[in-house]
Amino acid sequence: MRKPAAAKPARTVKARKVPVKAKPAEPAMDVAVGRRIRDLRRIRQFSLETVAARTDLSIGFLSQIERGLSSPSLRVLATLADVLGVGIAALFGASPSADGASDQVVTRGLQRPELKLWRSGVSKQLLSPASSDNRLNLFLVHLEPGGSTGDELYTHDGEEAGLVLEGEMMLTVDSETWSLKTGDSFRFASRRPHRFSNPANDAKAVVLWVNCVTGAG
Numbered sequence: 434m435r436k437p438a439a440a441k442p443a444r445t446v447k448a449r450k451v452p453v454k455a456k457p458a459e460p461a462m463d464v465a466v467g468r469r470i471r472d473l474r475r476i477r478q479f480s481l482e483t484v485a486a487r488t489d490l491s492i493g494f495l496s497q498i499e500r501g502l503s504s505p506s507l508r509v510l511a512t513l514a515d516v517l518g519v520g521i522a523a524l525f526g527a528s529p530s531a532d533g534a535s536d537q538v539v540t541r542g543l544q545r546p547e548l549k550l551w552r553s554g555v556s557k558q559l560l561s562p563a564s565s566d567n568r569l570n571l572f573l574v575h576l577e578p579g580g581s582t583g584d585e586l587y588t589h590d591g592e593e594a595g596l597v598l599e600g601e602m603m604l605t606v607d608s609e610t611w612s613l614k615t616g617d618s619f620r621f622a623s624r625r626p627h628r629f630s631n632p633a634n635d636a637k638a639v640v641l642w643v644n645c646v647t648g649a650g
Contacts, residue, residue, distance in 0.1 A: 462549050464501030466510070469524050471499040473517045487516045504552045508587035515589050520646035522570040524548060525559040537562035545573075554580025554631070557642075568646050576602060576638040581630035588627070591646040594620035600638030604629045 474484060485492045490509065497503035498513075505513070507521075514521045525546035540562050549556040554577035561571040574595075586605065596618045604611050604619055606627045613619060621627065623644070631638040 460501075460504065460549075460551055462551065463504045466505070466524055466548065467499045467501040470513055470517070473519060473523065474499075477517055479517070484513070484516055488512050504550065506553055507550055507555060507582045508585060510548075510550075511587060511589035520567060520570055520591065520644060521548075521557075521589075522559055522561070522563060522567055522572075522644070525557075525563050553582065554578070555582065570644050570646075572642040572644065574640040574642045576600070576629075576631035576640070578631060578633050578635055578637065580638075582628045584628070586626035586628050588625065589623050591623040591644055592620070593623050593642065593644045594618070595640050595642040598639045598641055600631060600636050601633055602629055602638045602640055603632050 474481075481492050481495050484490075485495055488495075488509075490512070494503060498505050498509075510524060511521055514523065517523075525548055540560055545558045545560060546563055547556060547558045556575045556577075558573040558575075559570065560573055561567065561569070597613045597615055599615060601615075602613045604613055604627070606621050606625050611619070612632070
């Protein structure tokens with residue numbers, strides 16, 4: 434008579450360790466832009482309360498921008514640049530000096546400072562030498578498919594003009610909207626409420642853009 438087989442010991446199943454996803458680091462671009470805004474504010478000897486009152490932005494939001502914890506839109510950056518008395522180009526490149534002096538004439542193709550507004554699908558390469566006291570600045574603007582400055586119209590100091598090099602751009606100034614395609618150009622006073630976007634779902638738009646700041650400094 435066979436003896437019953439001995440029961441096999443229960444198999445121990447080890448619980449799988451679920452990897453904990455690390456919190457994504459804030460984009461380096463947000464940190465760099467926030468640092469420049471903070472440096473410019475301190476050079477002007479403005480408190481956060483002063484900037485908040487002049488921009489209608491909350492102190493908490495401004496603090497988050499300066500610490501790189503929030504990614505500001507182009508509208509917000511233009512508003513901040515106005516209050517700080519500079520053009521938006523002052524937010525590119527190295528932190529500004531107190532006097533903003535620069536005698537640079539040439540910007541090499543591989544040395545272009547770039548501002549990526551990654552949440553809105555807009556990036557701007559500064560083609561002219563960077564300096565916080567520049568009045569005339571040349572940009573190469575890239576609009577990803579669906580990229581936009583937002584639904585809200587915005588204004589800032591100066592005058593601007595541009596040429597669509599690639600793709601299509603929708604431009605709204607005041608209450609009128611134009612569809613601009615490759616070879617089309619534009620000009621308007623920046624104090625007129627405006628916005629722009631790329632309506633395409635599968636193609637990027639590239640625009641050569643000029644900003645002339647008339648009241649900075």
